[in-house]
Amino acid sequence: MLDKLIMYMGFPFVRYALIVGVLIALCSSLLGVTLVLKRYSYIGDGLSHVAFGALSIATVLNLTNKMIIVLPLTIIFAILLLRKGQNTKIKGDAAIAMLSVGALAFGYMLMNLFPSSSNVAGDVCTTLFGSTSILTLTQLDVWICGILSVVVIAIFILFYNKIFAVTFDENFANAVGTNVNLYNLLIATVIAIIIVLAMNLVGSLLISALVIFPALSAMSVFKSFKKVTIFSAVSSMICALFGILISILVGTPVGSTIVTVDVLLFGVCYLIGRIRG
Amino acid sequence: MAVLTAKELAVGYENQSVLENINFEINAGDYFCIVGENGSGKTTLMKTILGLQAPMSGSISFGDGLENNEIGYLPQQSVVQRDFPASVYEIVLSGCQNSLGKGFFYSAEHKKLAMANIKRLGIEKLKNRCYRELSGGQQQRVLLARALCATKNALLLDEPVAGLDPQVTTEMYELIKQLNDDGLTIIMISHDIQNVKAYANKIYDVNTKEVRNVR
Numbered sequence: 001m002l003d004k005l006i007m008y009m010g011f012p013f014v015r016y017a018l019i020v021g022v023l024i025a026l027c028s029s030l031l032g033v034t035l036v037l038k039r040y041s042y043i044g045d046g047l048s049h050v051a052f053g054a055l056s057i058a059t060v061l062n063l064t065n066k067m068i069i070v071l072p073l074t075i076i077f078a079i080l081l082l083r084k085g086q087n088t089k090i091k092g093d094a095a096i097a098m099l100s101v102g103a104l105a106f107g108y109m110l111m112n113l114f115p116s117s118s119n120v121a122g123d124v125c126t127t128l129f130g131s132t133s134i135l136t137l138t139q140l141d142v143w144i145c146g147i148l149s150v151v152v153i154a155i156f157i158l159f160y161n162k163i164f165a166v167t168f169d170e171n172f173a174n175a176v177g178t179n180v181n182l183y184n185l186l187i188a189t190v191i192a193i194i195i196v197l198a199m200n201l202v203g204s205l206l207i208s209a210l211v212i213f214p215a216l217s218a219m220s221v222f223k224s225f226k227k228v229t230i231f232s233a234v235s236s237m238i239c240a241l242f243g244i245l246i247s248i249l250v251g252t253p254v255g256s257t258i259v260t261v262d263v264l265l266f267g268v269c270y271l272i273g274r275i276r277g
Numbered sequence: 278m279a280v281l282t283a284k285e286l287a288v289g290y291e292n293q294s295v296l297e298n299i300n301f302e303i304n305a306g307d308y309f310c311i312v313g314e315n316g317s318g319k320t321t322l323m324k325t326i327l328g329l330q331a332p333m334s335g336s337i338s339f340g341d342g343l344e345n346n347e348i349g350y351l352p353q354q355s356v357v358q359r360d361f362p363a364s365v366y367e368i369v370l371s372g373c374q375n376s377l378g379k380g381f382f383y384s385a386e387h388k389k390l391a392m393a394n395i396k397r398l399g400i401e402k403l404k405n406r407c408y409r410e411l412s413g414g415q416q417q418r419v420l421l422a423r424a425l426c427a428t429k430n431a432l433l434l435d436e437p438v439a440g441l442d443p444q445v446t447t448e449m450y451e452l453i454k455q456l457n458d459d460g461l462t463i464i465m466i467s468h469d470i471q472n473v474k475a476y477a478n479k480i481y482d483v484n485t486k487e488v489r490n491v492r
Contacts, residue, residue, distance in 0.1 A: 033362075037357055037360075037361060038357065039357070158381045159381070160381075161371070161374065161377065161381065161382065161383060162374065162377075164363070164367065164371060165371045165374045167357075168357075168358065168361060168363060168368065168371060169352065169355070169357075169358065169371075171329075171350075171352045171355070172350055172352055172372075172423070172424075172427075173374065174327075174329055175327040175328070175329060175346075175348070175350040175352070175433075176346050176347075176348075176349075176350065176372075176374060176375040176427045177328075177346030177375050178374055178375065218362075219360075219362050222362060223362055223364065223406070223407030223410070224362065224363060224364035224366075224367055224405070224407065225361075225362060225363040225364070225367050226367065228362045
């Protein structure tokens with residue numbers, strides 16, 4: 001087992017996958033607590049489908065770097081969704097459901113109308129559930145992921161206190177002069193970046209799991225915001241590391257393996273929380 | 278001189294005013310209560326005072342060293358907060374957010390202020406406890422300590438005793454009175470007219486639109 005692992009570590013693409021995977025897991029867990037507590041979990045889910053639609057556009061256009069289209073489109077929709085949540089002509093959740101299935105259908109149709117390879121079903125499956133794509137990262141991909149991750153982490157650390165304030169009590173924050181709309185916008189943008197990043201790792205259907213599970217695990221055990229944040233970040237990285245290693249050794253799909261590890265950890269944390277009362 | 282003056286003020290939302298012809302003055306050190314039934318426009322008036330929405334017409338002005346983002350605000354609790362994993366200390370410290378300005382992190386002075394207010398409200402023992410595990414009265418004290426971090430001179434309390442049992446309600450009123458005696462201006466929204474009469478020095482009734490001097 002160990003020999004096999006050491007052999008795999010000899011390949012640069014495996015090392016890339018591990019670095020990128022762990023970085024993405026770290027980023028996606030950071031805003032999880034905020035998302036869960038602000039009842040924004042479903043926005044993450046809707047956005048991942050938007051990202052799928054955007055990705056199919058990029059695939060059809062045959063772009064070498066798909067981020068150019070996927071990232072801006074996802075950010076725009078993140079901002080629109082957040083706005084929609086505030087003034088509700090169409091109810092927020094209905095708007096998200098519409099957008100999310102709409103984008104999914106549109107993306108699948110595009111990929112069938114303009115197939116970029118002979119194996120359309122395989123392509124679709126890859127974008128939905130992630131796949132070996134994490135093992136086919138180029139050096140450029142690794143750099144882009146690395147830089148975006150650093151940006152996300154820096155934003156989170158710098159604005160930690162404001163994010164806490166806005167998450168805990170929007171009304172109070174507003175009343176004492178904090179620019180709540182600005183920070184909501186910032187949160188939405190960062191979520192969009194995280195989702196686009198995480199799509200490489202687990203595919204668009206499983207992203208929410210990467211965002212929500214570490215937060216929920218941490219919340220059932222820890223009692224201060226700081227501890228919850230730190231634990232969800234660390235546990236998310238460890239789960240991603242184990243998930244990727246297992247998938248390499250056993251040959252299971254990367255994304256679903258990571259999510260399975262996350263789910264198991266949640267089960268353990270939930271039990272611990274229950275026992276402690 | 279008045280710290281807060283409302284002149285011919287009309288409040289409302291989406292171009293529909295819910296309350297008009299509001300005139301009152303609040304002086305430094307007042308215990309000013311705004312009373313009325315649910316749905317009478319109290320909350321809209323409060324939001325206007327806090328600057329969360331613009332007046333429909335008329336004016337609301339601050340004076341005597343009070344700015345509109347220097348009012349310590351005690352909101353009613355929201356659903357989000359009920360299962361929020363945060364320690365008492367973290368929440369009280371977040372009351373310093375308005376003096377953070379363009380900075381990112383709380384300074385030693387902010388932390389000292391937070392601790393001072395935790396002591397002032399007698400919740401030192403709860404400092405590291407999780408907010409969601411506290412009783413209703415304890416949670417109100419935490420939020421009051423946070424409001425104190427945001428202000429030097431005025432508090433706006435929105436139904437501070439809603440959902441508390443009689444014993445805790447009395448404690449809460451005594452606590453607020455103590456703060457008022459210490460020199461803080463208190464503005465309180467309430468429909469608990471009986472108790473309010475015993476504590477406030479001015480009562481503004483949104484139905485009659487008159488200020489009554491009680492003491």
